Amino acid sequence: MARAQNTDVERSLGRRMRGAAGLAALAGLAWVARDVPAALGGRLSGARAERAARSPQFREGTFHNRTGTRTMVAEPGRNLLRELIFGKQKRRPTAPVPLLRPSAGGPEAADELNIVWYGHASTLVEIEGRRVLLDPVWSDRCSPSGLVGPRRLHEPPVGIDELPPLDAILISHDHYDHLDMATVRALLAGQSAPFLVPLGVGAHLDRWGVPAERIIELDWSESYQVAGLEITATAAQHFSGRGLRRDGTLWSSWVVAGAHRKVFYTGDSGYFDGYAEIGAEHGPFDVTLMQIGAYDRAWPTIHMFPEEAVTAHLDLRGGLFVPVHWATFNLALHDWSEPVDRLWAEAKARDVRLAVPRPGERVVVDEPPAVDGWWQSVA
Structure with missing residues (x-):
């Protein structure tokens, strides 16, 4: 029928x-x-589900933050839908976002610590001659559908087939703006690096054809050695879910440590006291990659405001601050450029070293470019 x-x-x-x-x-x-249906991903079963059930973060069938959080806080007199449709926020740039193609670097590049931000959270870390790709999303929309959902405000500065050989691919959690089926399949075909993911996220990769030997699932505080690097999944304060089911997979931040250099990436997270703990255990960090966008007072505990990101950077004992999770997808109600404007002001007030690269710009962490406000001419 x-x-x-x-x-x-x-x-x-x-x-x-x-x-x-x-x-x-x-x-x-x-x-x-x-x-x-395929883009929605897989479900935990068998040994994967049994391992998840043993996690300290898992109880009553789902993963949990250390403290109670809410993904939506009602505010009397505020209508988010009306604000989304009729709000006066400038949520798109008025001119094209300037893109750069990262240079290959000179002979000394293998000894440098470099960051290439491709837009949103997608970032390449070059550390001690190794390359680690974070939360790659190359699709036009962060959505299970190519026809609906938030659309990119700028193109990726390079094609996914132009990426250099990778040593590891890290995923912070399974939301569509951080985990994209088409991108994973392209990386599966064009790269040989393993995917390091929080507990349960391997079920999505499994459904998309990633072989078991290329899927490394970690709980918070668990580490994996790859290509001379120690990569550790660390705590975050967020949530997960690709369909109707929520929190069936874990979310995490990441520590990437070489013999001499260290990098921290927040993934998505609200501000919490775990940053000080991570800083004490794993810091200091040469550079932190900090989420600054998609915040709102309606969900204050799961995404950081820019000022909170600066506090978290100091808690982590960070050196250079590089902002991510802004400028590429409209995922909140604030102005397109507001996150980085607020960040720049707070960083100056608190004497924090800051680099704000254009998408595709290669930042040498020891010699970062001066902040020049490039976004203000297109905001």
Whole structure:
């Protein structure tokens, strides 16, 4: 019966659509209907589910933060939908975001600590001659569908097939702006590096065809050695979920440590006392990659405000601060450039070393470029 109903719908659509454009649109709808279930990812089962159940973060069927958090806080008199539609915020740049192609670096590059920010949270860490890619998303939308959902404000500065050989790929959690099926499949085909993910996220990769030997799942405080680096999953204060089920996989921040240099990446997180603990155990860090965008007072405990990110950086005993999670996708109600404006003011007030690269710009951590306010001319 269901198939007959679907056939009737398809025929009706076919009658209404004329010519090649109509057939192309119908084919596109069929592709989306087929691919969306796969993009939702997998479910925990078997040994993976048993391991998750043993985690200190897992109880009553889901993962939890250390303290209670809410992903939406009601505010009397505020209508978020109305604000989204009719709000006066400048949520898009008025001119193209300037993109750069990262240089390959000179002969000394293997000894440098470098950061290449590709946009949003997607970042390449070059550390002691090794390369680690963080939360890669190259798709046009952060969504299970290519037709709906937040769309990029700028193109990736390089094609995913232009990435250099990678030693590890880290995923902080399974939200669509951090874990993208098409990007994972492209990296599966074009790279040989393992995927390091929080507990449970391997179920998504498994469904998308990543072989078991390339999936490394870690709980908080667990480490993995790869290419001479020690990579540790550390705590974060956030949540997870790709479909209707929430918190079925873990979320994390990451420590990437070489013999002499250290990098910290927040993933997505609200401000919490875990940053001081991570700083005491793993710091100091040469550079921290800190989430600064997509905040709102309606969800204050799961995304940091820029001022909180500066406090977290100091808690972590960070050296250079490089902001991520801004400028690429509209995921909140603030102005497009507000996160980095607030960050720049707070960093100056608290004497924090700051670099704000353009997408694709290669930052040498020991000789970072001066902050020049490049975003203000397009904001």
